Amino acid sequence: MTYVKKLKPHEFNIWRGKRPLLGQLDIELTERCNNNCIHCCINQPENDADARAREMTTPQVKDILMQAADIGCLTVRFTGGEPLLRPDFEELYLFARRLGMKVLVFTNARLITPPLADLFARIPPLVTIEITVYGMTCESYEAVTRAPGSFAEFRRGVDFLLERRVPFIVKSAVLPPNVGEMDDFEAWARTIPWMDKPPSYSMFYDLRNRCDNEAKNMYIRGLRLSPQDGLAVLTRDAAKYRKSQIEFAQKFMGPPGEKLFGCGACSSHSGCLDAYGRLQPCMGVRAQELTVHLAGTPLSDALAQFPRLREMRATNPDYLRRCALCFLKGLCEQCPAKSWAEHGTLDTPVAYLCEVAHAQARWLGWLGENERGWETAAWRERISQESVAMDGGGHS
Numbered sequence: 534m535t536y537v538k539k540l541k542p543h544e545f546n547i548w549r550g551k552r553p554l555l556g557q558l559d560i561e562l563t564e565r566c567n568n569n570c571i572h573c574c575i576n577q578p579e580n581d582a583d584a585r586a587r588e589m590t591t592p593q594v595k596d597i598l599m600q601a602a603d604i605g606c607l608t609v610r611f612t613g614g615e616p617l618l619r620p621d622f623e624e625l626y627l628f629a630r631r632l633g634m635k636v637l638v639f640t641n642a643r644l645i646t647p648p649l650a651d652l653f654a655r656i657p658p659l660v661t662i663e664i665t666v667y668g669m670t671c672e673s674y675e676a677v678t679r680a681p682g683s684f685a686e687f688r689r690g691v692d693f694l695l696e697r698r699v700p701f702i703v704k705s706a707v708l709p710p711n712v713g714e715m716d717d718f719e720a721w722a723r724t725i726p727w728m729d730k731p732p733s734y735s736m737f738y739d740l741r742n743r744c745d746n747e748a749k750n751m752y753i754r755g756l757r758l759s760p761q762d763g764l765a766v767l768t769r770d771a772a773k774y775r776k777s778q779i780e781f782a783q784k785f786m787g788p789p790g791e792k793l794f795g796c797g798a799c800s801s802h803s804g805c806l807d808a809y810g811r812l813q814p815c816m817g818v819r820a821q822e823l824t825v826h827l828a829g830t831p832l833s834d835a836l837a838q839f840p841r842l843r844e845m846r847a848t849n850p851d852y853l854r855r856c857a858l859c860f861l862k863g864l865c866e867q868c869p870a871k872s873w874a875e876h877g878t879l880d881t882p883v884a885y886l887c888e889v890a891h892a893q894a895r896w897l898g899w900l901g902e903n904e905r906g907w908e909t910a911a912w913r914e915r916i917s918q919e920s921v922a923m924d925g926g927g928h929s
Contacts, residue, residue, distance in 0.1 A: 554604035554605055554802070554833060554836060555601055555604050555605055555606040555802060555803070555804065555832075555836060556605075556606070556607055556608065556802040556803055557606065557607065557608040557609070557610065557802075557803050558597075558598075558601045558606050558608075558609050558610070558803070558804055558805075558806065559609075559610045559612060559803070559804070559805040559806065559816060560594065560597075560609060560610065560611055560612070560805075560806045561575075561612055561613055561614060561616075561805070561806065561807050561808045561816070562588075562589075562594070562611055562612070562613055562614070562616040562618075562619045562622070562625070562808060563577075563584070563585075563588055563613045563614040563615070563616065563618055563619055563808050564576065564577040564584055564613060564614045564807075564808050565577045565578065565579050565580075565581055565584055565585065565613070565614050565615070565618055566578075566579060566613060566614045566615040566618070566641075567579045567615055567618060567641070567643055567644065567680060567683070568615070568641055568643075568667075568678040568679070568680045568683060569678065569679040569680055570667065570677055570678055570679070570706075571676075571677055571679065571708065571752065571753075571756060572677070572706060572708060572735075572738045572753055572756050574738065574739040574740060574741050574742050574753070574874065575613075575614065575741070575742060575743070576613075576614060577614065579615075579618060584808070587808070587809050588619075588808045588809060589808065589809065589810045591621045591624060591625065593810060594621075594625055595625070595628050597806060597810075597827060597832060598625070598628060598629050598632060598634070599632065600831060600832040600833070601634075601832060602632040602633065602634065604832065604833050604836075606634060607634065607635060608634060608635040608636075608637060608660060609629050609634050609635075609636055609637070610636075610637040610638075610639065611625070611626070611636060611637070611638050611639070612638075612639040612816075613639070613808075614808065615640065615641055615643070615644065616638065616639065616640060617638075617640055617643075617644035617645070617649070618644065623649065623652060626638075626652070626658075627652075627656065630656055630658070630659075635658065635659040635660045636658040636659070636660060637658065637660040637661075637662075637663070638658060638662045638663070639663050639665070640662065640663075640664055640665075640690075641664065641665055641667075641678075641683075641687060642664045642686075642687050642690035642691050642694075643683055643686035643687050643690055644686075644690065645689075645690030645691075645693050645694060646690075646693065647693055649693075650690075650693035650694055650696070650697045650699055651697065653694070653697070653699040654697040654698070654699050657699070657700075661700045661701060661702050661727055662694070662699065662700065662701035662702075663701070663702055663703075663704060664687075664690075664691065664701055664702070664703050664704070665703075665704055665705065665706065666687070666703050666704070666705045666718065667705070667706065667708070667711065668684070668710060668711040668714060669711070669714045669717045669718050669721065670684070670714070671684040671685070672710075673710040673711040673714060674687065674710075674711070676710035676711075677706070677708055677710050677711065695725075698726075700726075700727040701725070701727060702725065702727055702728055702732070703718075703722050703725060703728070703732055704732050704733045704734065704735075705718055705732055705733075705734050705735070706734065706735040706736070706738075707734050707735070707736045707758065707766055708756060709756065715734075715766075715769075718732065719731060719732060734766065736757075736758050736763050736766060737757060737758065737763060737866060737885070737886065737889055738753050738756060738757055739753075739817065739870075739871065739874050740753055740754070740874040740875055741753075741874065742816070742817050742818075742819050742870070742873065742874045743819055744819070744873075744874065744877050757885060760885075760888045760889045760891070760892035761892060763889055763892070764889075764892045764893060764896055767893065768896065775897065778864070778893070778897055779897075779916070781863065781864075782863065782864075782899075782916045783916065785863035786860055786861070786862070786863040786864065786912070786916060787860055787862065787863065787912075788857060788858050788859055788860055788862060788907075789856070789857060789862045790857050791846040791847050791853065791857055792843070792845075792846060792847075793842070793845045793846060793847050793869050793879060793880060794814075794842040794843060794845055794868075794869060795862075796815075796868065804832075804835070804836055804839065806827070807819075810826060810827050810828055811824045811825065811826050811827070812824065812825045812826075812827055812832070812835045812836070814839050814842060815870055816870075817868075817869075817870025817871065817873065817874060818869055818870045818873055818879075819873060820869075820873055820879060823842070825838060845879070847879075847880035848880060849878065849880040849881055849882075851881065851882050852880045852881065852882055854907070855882055855887070855905075855907045856880075856882050856887075856907070857907075858907035859905075859906035859907040860906050860907075860909060860912035861890045861891065861894055861899075861906035864890045864893055864894060865886055865887065865889070865890035865906075866883075866886045866889070866890070867882060867883055867886045867887065867890075871883050871886060890906070891905070891906065894906060898915070899912065899915045899916065
């Protein structure tokens with residue numbers, strides 16, 4: 534006899550057969566951060582009075598959370614910047630939990646105190662907290678964060694969670710000050726009880742997605758791994774990488790054509806709210822024409838505009854000549870958000886991401902040394918041959 538039946542959200546009686554309008558809402562509570570990381574695409578100074586004055590008030594955030602709950606939101610992600618900088622963070626956290634939402638917190642852990650860790654233990658977020666780690670020593674960590682004392686505060690915050698057995702996972706960013714510490718980081722990560730798989734890494738960094746600081750953009754470009762160095766990180770476990778990429782390719786590879794958006798941003802089931810009350814399809818797309826200010830606009834009405842993204846088409850000749858015809862689109866990180874940060878448009882190819890994708894494809898055997906993904910007609914056969922090889926077949 535079966536005593537438990539798993540249901541999808543739209544199968545709950547409360548929805549009467551209809552899907553909830555909003556599965557997850559991302560809220561950037563602030564762009565301010567107590568770190569000043571060398572690679573960050575969004576951070577503003579911790580004490581930036583102008584940014585603080587423009588941020589949504591506590592009642593405004595609560596109102597949006599209530600609207601989200603009314604249309605079926607199941608999860609809210611609090612991010613930033615550093616969301617714990619908000620003096621009302623605990624109040625907003627409790628408000629969301631009392632609405633029945635799961636709360637995902639992205640943090641650097643520096644501001645996790647015993648009372649806050651006690652709160653997470655007493656009223657769990659129901660989604661594992663995610664902590665970004667910038668180095669395994671004070672020297673490497675603070676070379677990235679440029680914040681004296683940040684390493685000790687991060688380790689202390691982590692210890693408070695461990696002591697109370699509050700679930701969290703860690704992830705990292707591969708940067709010049711910490712690139713030699715990956716083995717040490719992974720060994721430490723394995724001691725965290727909730728790490729059921731290896732930590733993830735950021736490597737191919739976005740430029741400032743507000744297009745607000747060209748000097749910092751130049752600095753970020755200098756931090757990006759070369760395609761070959763990035764490939765070396767990705768293929769540290771070569772067999773595992775090859776297997777995962779071949780499995781991925783069977784489902785997601787292929788030319789996108791003129792269509793610009795092929796991701797979850799096309800759906801009204803998710804959205805990103807910035808610190809100032811502007812709703813966007815995702816965290817990266819800051820284009821004014823794709824932004825809805827929620828002052829005076831109900832959340833449900835704003836979300837209803839996102840499905841139109843499916844109809845948006847590229848017009849840039851370079852995109853149509855290359856990206857639209859390239860079978861590596863599933864492998865390449867090129868998307869309107871990346872194009873926006875890099876060029877201030879939605880359909881200009883990002884050359885760096887193109888080279889990263891081609892380096893991976895050549896390593897996997899999908900392309901010859903001088904071939905380009907948009908010139909390859911028989912790409913299905915190549916991916917299929919790799920699949921056969923993985924199963925012990927006739928391709929070497």
